[in-house]
Amino acid sequence: MDLGNGLEGTQDTLDAEIQSFFDSAPPLKSSINVSEKLEEFIKRNSEASGKFTLRNGCDRKIVCVTSGGTTVPLERRCVRYIDNFSSGHRGAASTEYFVKAGYAVIFLYRRGTFQPFCRSLPDDPLLECFEFSDESKNIQVHHSHSEAVKRAITEHHAAVGEGLLLKLCFTTIFEYLQMLQMIALSMRSLGPRAMFYLAAAVSDFYVPWKSMAEHKIQSASGPLDMQLNQVPKMLLVLGKDWAPTAFCISFKLETDTKILLEKADAALKKYKMHMVVANELSSRKEEVIVITSNNERISVRRNRTLGVEDVEGPLIQLLVERHSSYVQNF
Amino acid sequence: MDLGNGLEGTQDTLDAEIQSFFDSAPPLKSSINVSEKLEEFIKRNSEASGKFTLRNGCDRKIVCVTSGGTTVPLERRCVRYIDNFSSGHRGAASTEYFVKAGYAVIFLYRRGTFQPFCRSLPDDPLLECFEFSDESKNIQVHHSHSEAVKRAITEHHAAVGEGLLLKLCFTTIFEYLQMLQMIALSMRSLGPRAMFYLAAAVSDFYVPWKSMAEHKIQSASGPLDMQLNQVPKMLLVLGKDWAPTAFCISFKLETDTKILLEKADAALKKYKMHMVVANELSSRKEEVIVITSNNERISVRRNRTLGVEDVEGPLIQLLVERHSSYVQNF
Numbered sequence: 001m002d003l004g005n006g007l008e009g010t011q012d013t014l015d016a017e018i019q020s021f022f023d024s025a026p027p028l029k030s031s032i033n034v035s036e037k038l039e040e041f042i043k044r045n046s047e048a049s050g051k052f053t054l055r056n057g058c059d060r061k062i063v064c065v066t067s068g069g070t071t072v073p074l075e076r077r078c079v080r081y082i083d084n085f086s087s088g089h090r091g092a093a094s095t096e097y098f099v100k101a102g103y104a105v106i107f108l109y110r111r112g113t114f115q116p117f118c119r120s121l122p123d124d125p126l127l128e129c130f131e132f133s134d135e136s137k138n139i140q141v142h143h144s145h146s147e148a149v150k151r152a153i154t155e156h157h158a159a160v161g162e163g164l165l166l167k168l169c170f171t172t173i174f175e176y177l178q179m180l181q182m183i184a185l186s187m188r189s190l191g192p193r194a195m196f197y198l199a200a201a202v203s204d205f206y207v208p209w210k211s212m213a214e215h216k217i218q219s220a221s222g223p224l225d226m227q228l229n230q231v232p233k234m235l236l237v238l239g240k241d242w243a244p245t246a247f248c249i250s251f252k253l254e255t256d257t258k259i260l261l262e263k264a265d266a267a268l269k270k271y272k273m274h275m276v277v278a279n280e281l282s283s284r285k286e287e288v289i290v291i292t293s294n295n296e297r298i299s300v301r302r303n304r305t306l307g308v309e310d311v312e313g314p315l316i317q318l319l320v321e322r323h324s325s326y327v328q329n330f
Numbered sequence: 331m332d333l334g335n336g337l338e339g340t341q342d343t344l345d346a347e348i349q350s351f352f353d354s355a356p357p358l359k360s361s362i363n364v365s366e367k368l369e370e371f372i373k374r375n376s377e378a379s380g381k382f383t384l385r386n387g388c389d390r391k392i393v394c395v396t397s398g399g400t401t402v403p404l405e406r407r408c409v410r411y412i413d414n415f416s417s418g419h420r421g422a423a424s425t426e427y428f429v430k431a432g433y434a435v436i437f438l439y440r441r442g443t444f445q446p447f448c449r450s451l452p453d454d455p456l457l458e459c460f461e462f463s464d465e466s467k468n469i470q471v472h473h474s475h476s477e478a479v480k481r482a483i484t485e486h487h488a489a490v491g492e493g494l495l496l497k498l499c500f501t502t503i504f505e506y507l508q509m510l511q512m513i514a515l516s517m518r519s520l521g522p523r524a525m526f527y528l529a530a531a532v533s534d535f536y537v538p539w540k541s542m543a544e545h546k547i548q549s550a551s552g553p554l555d556m557q558l559n560q561v562p563k564m565l566l567v568l569g570k571d572w573a574p575t576a577f578c579i580s581f582k583l584e585t586d587t588k589i590l591l592e593k594a595d596a597a598l599k600k601y602k603m604h605m606v607v608a609n610e611l612s613s614r615k616e617e618v619i620v621i622t623s624n625n626e627r628i629s630v631r632r633n634r635t636l637g638v639e640d641v642e643g644p645l646i647q648l649l650v651e652r653h654s655s656y657v658q659n660f
Contacts, residue, residue, distance in 0.1 A: 071413070077585040077611055079531070083401070083413045112442055115457065125456040127445065132484045139479055141469050149469055154462045201409070205554045215586040216611075224535045224558045255407040256545040281407055281546075 017232035022181075024208040025174040034168060034179065038106070038186045041166040045104040046190065061193045061323065063103050064183050066200035067091020068110025070173040072228070074207055079216045081172075082228075086201035088113025090284075090312060094197060095165070096155075097316035103195075104164050106183055108176070110200070111169045117156040120148045173203045177234055184242035192330040194246035195323055196238065199277075201253065206231050235271035245330070247323045248273050255281045264291050274326065275319065285311060290318060347562035352511075354538040355504040364498060364509065368436070368516045371496040375434040376520065391523045391653065393433050394513050396530035397421020398440025400503040404537055404556070409546045411502075412558075416531035418443025420614075420642060424527060425495070426485075427646035433525075434494050436513055438506070440530070441499045447486040450478045503533045507564055514572035522660040524576040525653055526568065529607075531583065536561050565601035575660070577653045578603050585611045594621050604656065605649065615641060620648060 028034070045060050068091065069084030092114035095105050099116070107116065122128040122145075129145040132138075141149050159165035168183075170176040187194040205228035217224065239248050250273045252264040257280050264278035268291050278289045288311060290298040300318060302311040358364070375390050398421065399414030421437070422444035428435050429446070437446065452458040452475075459475040462468075471479045489495035498513075500506040517524040535558035547554065569578050580603045582594040587610050594608035598621050608619045618641060620628040630648060632641040 074412075075585070079415050079583070079585065079611070080533075081413055081415065082404075083411055085409050085411065111453070115454065118456065121456065123441070124445065126448065126451065126459075126479070126482065127486055129456075130479075130483050131487065132480060139471050139476075139483060146469075149456070149460075150462060152456065153460050153469060156457055157461065203410075216584055223560060224556075226554075226556045226558070228554045228556070230553060253409070254546055255405070255409065281409070 014233060014236060018234065018237060020208070021206075021232050022178070024210045025178060026209055028175060028178045031178070031182070035182060035186075037166060037168070038183060041104070041106065041163065042186055042190070044163050059193060059327075061103050061195060061327070062106065062187060062190055063098050063195040063197050064106040064108060064180075064187065065091050065095050065098065065197045066108045066176070066180065066202075067095075068113035069201035070110065070176045070203050071171055072173050072203045072206045073212065074226070075213045075216055076209070077215065082203065082205070084201035084203055086110070086113065089119060091197075091199045092116045092119055093310050093312040094199065094316055097310075097312055098197075098320075099159050099164050101316060101320045103320075105159075105166070106187075107165060107167045108179055108183065108200070109167065109169050111171050115156070115167075116159070116165065118152045121145070121152055125149070125152075173206050173231060174209070176200065176202065177231075180234070180238070181242055184238055184246070187243060187246065191245045192247065192327045194243060195319075196243065196246055196248045197319070198235075198248070198250045202231070204231055205229065233271070235267075235273070239272045247326050249275045249277060249319060251277045251279065253279050253281060253284070261289065261291070261297070264289070268293060275322065277315070287311065288315060290315070292322070344563060344566065348564065348567060350538070351536075351562050352508070354540045355508060356539055358505060358508045361508070361512070365512060365516075367496060367498070368513060371434070371436065371493065372516055372520070374493050389523060389657075391433050391525060391657070392436065392517060392520055393428050393525040393527050394436040394438060394510075394517065395421050395425050395428065395527045396438045396506070396510065396532075397425075398443035399531040400440065400506045400533050401501055402503050402533045402536045402558070403542065405543045405546055406539070407545065412533065412535070414531035414533055416440070416443065419449060421527075421529045422446045422449055423640050423642040424529065424646055427640075427642055428527075428650075429489050429494050431646060431650045433650075435489075435496070436517075437495060437497045438509055438513065438530070439497065439499050441501050445486070445497075446489070446495065448482045451475070451482055455479070455482075503536050503561060504539070506530065506532065507561075510564070510568070511572055514568055514576070517573060517576065521575045522577065522657045524573060525649075526573060526576055526578045527649070528565075528578070528580045532561070534561055535559065563601070565597075565603070569602045577656050579605045579607060579649060581607045581609065583609050583611060583614070591619065591621070591627070594619070598623060605652065607645070617641065618645060620645070622652070 042062065045062055068088035069086040072082040074080045088109055091109060095107050095116040098105050129142055129149050130139050131142055133140045168179060170179055207228055235250060250267060250271065252260065252267055254260040254263060260278050260280055264276045268276045274293055276291045278291060287299060287301045290300055300311060300315045372392065375392055398418035399416040402412040404410045418439055421439060425435050425437050425446040459472055459479050460469050461472055463470045498509060500509055537558055565580060580597060580601065582597055584590040584593060590608050590610055594606045598606045604623055606621045608621060617629060617631045620630055630641060630645045
């Protein structure tokens with residue numbers, strides 16, 4: 001879940017590494033289409049903030065939520081790849097809460113992961129929620145799923161229809177970073193009203209496109225040895241060059257609680273994030289620790305007794321408050 | 331797409347490798363549940379073959395279709411894994427044609443891949459095919475998708491309802507091979523009426539569970555070096571020990587046409603398959619070459635002029651004919 005790594009180096013080295021990463025990446029498909037959608041979305045929501053006072057009394061803010069894991073192809077004609085586990089549940093849930101809080105959301109998600117407003121549906125909603133009725137000769141929703149299906153379709157379509165949700169999808173680490181850069185550059189005009197909520201599980205290692213095997217790696221010759229390069233520290237460039245005025249939140253996921261807070265702290269300082277959300281794999285749906293640039297450590301917990309179902313509810317509430325202060329004090 | 335590899339060794343070495351693979355695998359979740367479903371499905375379809383003469387005049391045959399790619403976890407608390415690319419389109423399409431040909435199908439598929447009868451739907455059918463109608467206060471199918479949705483739901487539910495389709499899903503290479511073994515042992519009682527159609531993209535390499543890192547691999551210390559073991563040649567054991575009387579078809583996928591037929595030929599001989607389907611990544615939806623144990627090389631092509639939409643149509647027709655001869659001559 002981090003975009004950067006521990007390799008220390010000068011700014012020049014980093015710039016060269018990043019240049020080399022993008023130079024070696026395959027060109028992004030439909031980049032013109034993505035760029036047009038982005039421009040229109042940001043323009044519409046910027047104008048909205050001029051004309052209307054939003055429900056929280058502020059100008060419209062826009063957040064880019066990244067969600068799901070990136071893949072690293074091991075061969076150019078991709079048969080095998082390394083993948084990062086992430087269902088995208090956190091990104092999808094957070095998007096819902098951001099929309100409710102009056103934000104416009106650019107949802108940059110891994111193809112096939114959880115979608116906002118659809119989290120309570122079964123794995124394969126079409127086959128599990130619908131049936132053909134011989135009586136009415138129509139497709140009908142099973143009674144047991146009707147509320148969840150109705151909510152998913154109405155709320156999702158409303159958010160997209162009202163221009164509050166733009167969905168863009170990626171698969172590889174190359175697509176993810178190319179699109180994140182496009183989004184960040186497009187959101188610069190928003191100044192401090194832009195937020196980055198980087199919940200995607202991003203590969204730390206990659207095989208440069210140019211040195212990648214053209215064909216499928218053959219398995220005849222014993223064990224496979226692979227050497228993977230580190231992905232350059234894009235978080236540094238995001239905060240410094242791509243989106244210098246945005247409010248930035250990154251995530252740190254570890255399976256070992258002993259090193260989690262230490263690593264989250266290091267990431268906050270190194271990448272100059274405004275907040276880092278530290279989460280441990282097994283307890284991440286119950287509790288996260290938010291580390292702030294004021295050296296706070298705030299525990300955010302799911303609270304069933306108050307009817308708050310997800311840890312993302314109180315988490316987004318906290319971030320929205322802190323983002324408001326950030327905009328006011330900018 | 332092959333289960334086996336090039337490592338030569340004695341039978342004892344192979345047995346030891348396989349033992350070690352299964353010993354080192356994490357235990358299969360819900361294995362009792364899977365085993366009960368399998369037993370019931372096979373029993374029902376064996377009885378059906380006793381009572382009824384099927385439309386092709388033969389006893390009911392059962393095919394196990396494997397579909398989609400397997401993953402190889404790199405860490406025990408799995409954050410990263412290696413994945414094999416496969417949409418599962420071939421397995422899903424083939425399952426439809428097998429059901430139409432009167433087979434009962436055990437569909438062993440990777441979670442999230444294409445499902446039988448649902449291939450012509452968009453990526454996210456719930457959000458793309460349905461809308462909420464303010465008028466009727468009901469969820470409705472968009473007119474443009476209504477035929478595809480109706481077909482998907484009625485034909486899928488009919489196949490499951492009539493007991494002709496049993497779906498079992500896997501994610502990791504461990505789950506895949508454990509379940510394949512269970513299925514093969516359960517199908518032994520069917521003698522030559524059992525078929526294995528091994529279209530899944532199975533990892534050639536794996537990290538033994540016991541030597542796997544407990545926690546997330548840290549990225550602070552430069553490039554990542556990984557050494558992966560070869561997956562033992564399970565195809566040999568499938569044909570020899572697990573299902574010695576079954577009719578077995580495996581697949582060979584390559585991106586390099588030069589080595590494809592040579593490798594398919596080698597696989598046929600080495601694993602004593604009855605047929606190997608050779609497919610090249612870029613042309614695999616238009617043409618495949620079937621290599622038989624009689625040294626035939628049969629080109630099977632998609633034929634749009636005859637209204638045959640998929641290459642799987644004529645492919646399954648060929649396999650069904652050959653399987654019938656195999657049963658008659660057994």
